[in-house]
Structures are given as structure tokens and as C-alpha cells.
Amino acid sequence: MSDARALARAYLEQQRLVGGDTVVLPGDSGLGARDSGGSRSGALPPSPESRAPSPAAAPSELLPPGLSFDPPSGDLFSTDPVQQAADLGAVARLVADCTRCRLCESRTHTVPGEGPVDARLVVVGEGPGRTEDATGRPFVGQAGELLTKILAAIDLPRELVFICNVVKCRPPENRAPQYDEIAACTPYLFRQLELLAPKVILAMGGTAAQTLLDTKQALGALRNKMHRFRGIPLIVTYHPAALLRNPNWKRPTWDDVRIARRLLDR
Numbered sequence: 634m635s636d637a638r639a640l641a642r643a644y645l646e647q648q649r650l651v652g653g654d655t656v657v658l659p660g661d662s663g664l665g666a667r668d669s670g671g672s673r674s675g676a677l678p679p680s681p682e683s684r685a686p687s688p689a690a691a692p693s694e695l696l697p698p699g700l701s702f703d704p705p706s707g708d709l710f711s712t713d714p715v716q717q718a719a720d721l722g723a724v725a726r727l728v729a730d731c732t733r734c735r736l737c738e739s740r741t742h743t744v745p746g747e748g749p750v751d752a753r754l755v756v757v758g759e760g761p762g763r764t765e766d767a768t769g770r771p772f773v774g775q776a777g778e779l780l781t782k783i784l785a786a787i788d789l790p791r792e793l794v795f796i797c798n799v800v801k802c803r804p805p806e807n808r809a810p811q812y813d814e815i816a817a818c819t820p821y822l823f824r825q826l827e828l829l830a831p832k833v834i835l836a837m838g839g840t841a842a843q844t845l846l847d848t849k850q851a852l853g854a855l856r857n858k859m860h861r862f863r864g865i866p867l868i869v870t871y872h873p874a875a876l877l878r879n880p881n882w883k884r885p886t887w888d889d890v891r892i893a894r895r896l897l898d899r
């Protein structure tokens with residue numbers, strides 16, 4: 634089998650893992666996938682090798698530089714307990730008792746985030762939904778299942794990733810968190826990122842991207858660039874909940890997470 638064909642098969646199989654339908658390549662017995670809404674002609678998506686990052690190309694060559702946000706980090710002499718939190722458990726305990734914003738009034742559980750302290754990838758979403766509020770765990774509903782598939786498709790078991798949100802309490806009726814709620818909660822997120830010091834951050838959705846990059850730019854304008862948060866490479870992509878509503882975004886999301894994977898592999 635040619636290298637190009639092997640690459641195409643791998644690409645289509647990964648597309649299938651993130652939710653695309655199965656496509657049978659000419660001469661194959663049923664590998665690969667297409668995005669929902671795409672053609673089921675049996676032909677490949679246009680030039681998958683040309684869409685995929687070249688194996689020889691460095692990720693920094695694939696994306697133009699984007700924004701850089703460098704908020705002040707923890708101060709040893711600060712009296713703020715969040716700044717003084719020595720580890721992720723200490724942050725979670727502060728979150729559990731937090732009443733800094735109105736979201737504390739309606740929460741069932743706080744959802745500080747979960748994952749290993751040595752995670753190389755941190756995924757940041759917007760805020761807990763109903764299932765997360767009920768369980769205290771991030772990304773455990775339908776969107777969470779899709780995130781697990783997305784991570785598996787880049788050979789990254791969910792258990793190796795730290796997953797959290799911008800706000801740690803569920804906004805009522807799943808509304809977007811408001812500006813003052815985000816401002817009240819970001820010290821926890823920033824301290825978590827400081828303690829984790831991951832190799833790559835994946836911001837999923839506009840709220841995460843705008844918060845971590847201190848910008849009002851829309852998600853569409855922030856994709857396809859390599860941003861930095863305190864010097865850490867940051868990739869912006871769609872939130873899994875948005876993918877459930879719009880399957881056409883699965884392909885660009887797949888492109889984004891592959892970039893994140895390649896940054897991890899550097």
C-alpha cells in the first residue's frame with residue numbers, strides 16, 4: 634500500500650472516531666469516514682494529505698502566531714488564598730466553599746476540574762452543565778462523551794488530560810456565564826494552569842478562548858493560529874456541545890486537535 638493511501642486510511646478512520654460516517658475506499662473493505670453532510674461517493678475528502686499537516690512540518694510552521702496573554706502569576710507574598718493554593722486539591726477545596734459570584738446560589742456541586750497533575754494537555758471549556766452539576770465532574774454528559782472520543786482519536790486517553798472549565802459552577806438553565814462571573818472565577822483557572830504548567834492548552838469554545846486570551850474576538854477569528862497563555866501554546870477550537878448541534882464543525886475541530894497533538898509530540 635502506498636504511503637498516501639495509508640495516510641488517507643488513517644485520516645478517515647480518525648474522522649470516524651470523532652463522529653463521521655464510515656466510507657469505503659475503492660478497493661477497501663470499509664475504513665474511513667466522512668463528515669455529516671459530506672459526500673458518500675466512496676471518494677476521499679479533497680486531498681486529505683494536503684489537508685493534513687505534513688509529517689515533516691513543525692507545528693509552528695503550520696499556524697501563524699496569534700495572541701499572547703500573560704496575566705501575573707502567583708505572588709508568594711499575596712494574601713489571596715487562591716494565589717497561595719499549593720496544589721490542585723487546595724484549589725478544589727477553595728472552589729468548594731466559594732461564594733465569589735451568584736452562581737454559588739444555584740449549584741448542586743462545584744466542578745473544579747479533574748485530571749493528573751502531570752497532564753501535558755489541559756482542555757478548558759465554558760462551564761458545567763446539568764450532568765456536571767449533578768456529579769461534580771467536568772464534561773460527563775453527551776458533550777463529554779464526544780470529547781472523550783476526540784481525545785482518543787489523537788491517542789490521548791482522557792485519563793491523561795486535565796479537563797476543566799472557565800467557571801466552576803453551573804450557570805442556571807445552561808446560559809453563558811456573565812462577565813462578572815467569569816472575572817470572579819478566573820483566578821481559580823489561572824492558578825490551576827500555573828500549577829499544572831501543561832505543554833499545550835486546548836480552549837474549547839468562545840468563552841474559554843476569549844478568557845484565556847483576554848480578547849473579545851470571535852472563535853472563528855481565533856482558530857488556525859498558535860496563541861500563547863503565559864508562554865504556553867494555546868489552540869482554539871469548537872466546544873463539543875457546539876459539534877453536537879453542528880456536525881459540520883467536526884472536521885475543523887479534528888484539524889485543530891491534530892495540531893494540538895503535534896505540539897505535544899514536539
Ligand code: SF4
Nearest residue numbers: 731733734737802818
Ligand atoms: S462560579 Fe467560580 S467564582 Fe462563582 S461561586 Fe462558583 S467557584 Fe466561585
